[in-house]
Amino acid sequence: MKWCVIGAGGIADRRTIPALLTDKNNELVAVMDKSPVAAKATGEKYGVPYFTDEKELLATTDADAVYISTPVFCHKSQAMLALSYGKHVFLEKPVCLTGQESRSLLDAFRAAGKQLSIGYMMKYHSLHEKAKALIAKDGIGNVNSVRAQFTCWYPDIAGAWRQQKALGGGGAIMDLGVHCLELIEDILGEPIVEAKGFFGTRTFSYEVEDGAVIILRTQSGVLGHVDCNFNIPDKASESKLELYGDKGYIICRGTLAQEDGGSLSHLYCPQGDYEAAQHRTTDEPVLYTGDPENNMYRRQLAAFAMQVASGKPDYTLAERAVRVQELVDEIYGN
Numbered sequence: 618m619k620w621c622v623i624g625a626g627g628i629a630d631r632r633t634i635p636a637l638l639t640d641k642n643n644e645l646v647a648v649m650d651k652s653p654v655a656a657k658a659t660g661e662k663y664g665v666p667y668f669t670d671e672k673e674l675l676a677t678t679d680a681d682a683v684y685i686s687t688p689v690f691c692h693k694s695q696a697m698l699a700l701s702y703g704k705h706v707f708l709e710k711p712v713c714l715t716g717q718e719s720r721s722l723l724d725a726f727r728a729a730g731k732q733l734s735i736g737y738m739m740k741y742h743s744l745h746e747k748a749k750a751l752i753a754k755d756g757i758g759n760v761n762s763v764r765a766q767f768t769c770w771y772p773d774i775a776g777a778w779r780q781q782k783a784l785g786g787g788g789a790i791m792d793l794g795v796h797c798l799e800l801i802e803d804i805l806g807e808p809i810v811e812a813k814g815f816f817g818t819r820t821f822s823y824e825v826e827d828g829a830v831i832i833l834r835t836q837s838g839v840l841g842h843v844d845c846n847f848n849i850p851d852k853a854s855e856s857k858l859e860l861y862g863d864k865g866y867i868i869c870r871g872t873l874a875q876e877d878g879g880s881l882s883h884l885y886c887p888q889g890d891y892e893a894a895q896h897r898t899t900d901e902p903v904l905y906t907g908d909p910e911n912n913m914y915r916r917q918l919a920a921f922a923m924q925v926a927s928g929k930p931d932y933t934l935a936e937r938a939v940r941v942q943e944l945v946d947e948i949y950g951n
């Protein structure tokens with residue numbers, strides 16, 4: 618598949634383009650960035666033509682697909698522009714500034730029959746896949762409770778788009794919380810039907826939230842919460858996903874990240890009788906470790922390319938990503 622890139626600095630250069638180039642089925646044909654410095658640097662680094670105007674990029678290159686990794690406020694217009702040139706689009710998360718924008722984008726791709734996928738790569742983490750497989754094999758019984766924590770240290774930076782509501786759509790929820798909501802739906806295999814949150818700005822002085830707690834309920838009644846913070850030091854970040862069922866637990870540590878790794882502890886401990894004394898003798902969980910060779914970015918692009926090659930667009934994942942934006946609207950009270 619021939620790819621071009623809109624927004625060639627940041628995550629595109631750090632993760633996605635290198636991942637794309639490890640797959641011989643992919644070819645990078647051109648890049649575009651609004652910043653002439655970033656466009657030139659990325660174009661020269663990967664030996665492809667570079668542009669500072671997206672129309673010129675789309676009009677002069679023969680890419681099948683466009684990877685878009687620009688600030689969130691650009692997503693809708695750039696994805697629609699790529700669609701108008703007949704391109705399939707792999708768009709970075711979160712989909713758009715609001716649920717409504719996201720839904721109308723998805724509707725447009727459906728109507729045109731072009732593939733749209735969103736960059737929620739954490740479902741391809743080896744330990745998240747393991748968690749799903751364990752749950753499917755009754756490894757913790759019926760899941761009753763889920764918790765996710767995803768944080769980073771993100772201090773005030775003059776002009777940063779993520780720190781402005783109009784450009785990023787929000788703060789820690791839009792940037793980190795969305796990953797957790799999407800991952801929870803993926804692992805549980807069912808939609809979150811209700812989400813509410815507390816959020817605020819406490820450590821930094823930007824206008825978007827630097828911390829949030831989301832509480833949620835899934836279709837079958839699993840209850841959960843998500844903590845997402847911009848104000849916890851990276852070294853204190855546990856980056857955890859915890860799933861508790863009526864027969865045990867799965868706890869992933871250090872897995873909400875850009876690289877595979879971390880660990881998964883699995884304890885299967887069905888219990889019959891009520892134990893009034895609540896002795897806390899614990900069994901040793903089975904421990905699994907992540908696979909550093911597993912590149913989540915490569916996997917998500919490969920899945921996208923396979924879908925395009927099949928000739929049958931599949932909107933399951935885009936639909937979920939849009940639903941996440943609608944939940945975020947609910948949380949923010951948009």
Ligand SMILES: NC(=O)c1ccc[n+]([C@@H]2O[C@H](COP(=O)([O-])OP(=O)(O)OC[C@H]3O[C@@H](n4cnc5c(N)ncnc54)[C@H](O)[C@@H]3O)[C@@H](O)[C@H]2O)c1
Binds near residue numbers: 623655686691711736
């Ligand atoms: N899935 C992930 O792991 C992951 C990680 C980081 C960021 N992201 C997402 O990727 C997107 C970009 O984030 P980032 O961290 O790379 O941001 P960034 O600010 O580091 O990089 C964005 C790039 O886009 C360019 N740009 C800005 N406006 C543009 C425009 N109108 N047209 C073309 N280029 C433009 C900038 O010059 C910059 O090079 C966001 O949607 C973000 O949420 C995803």
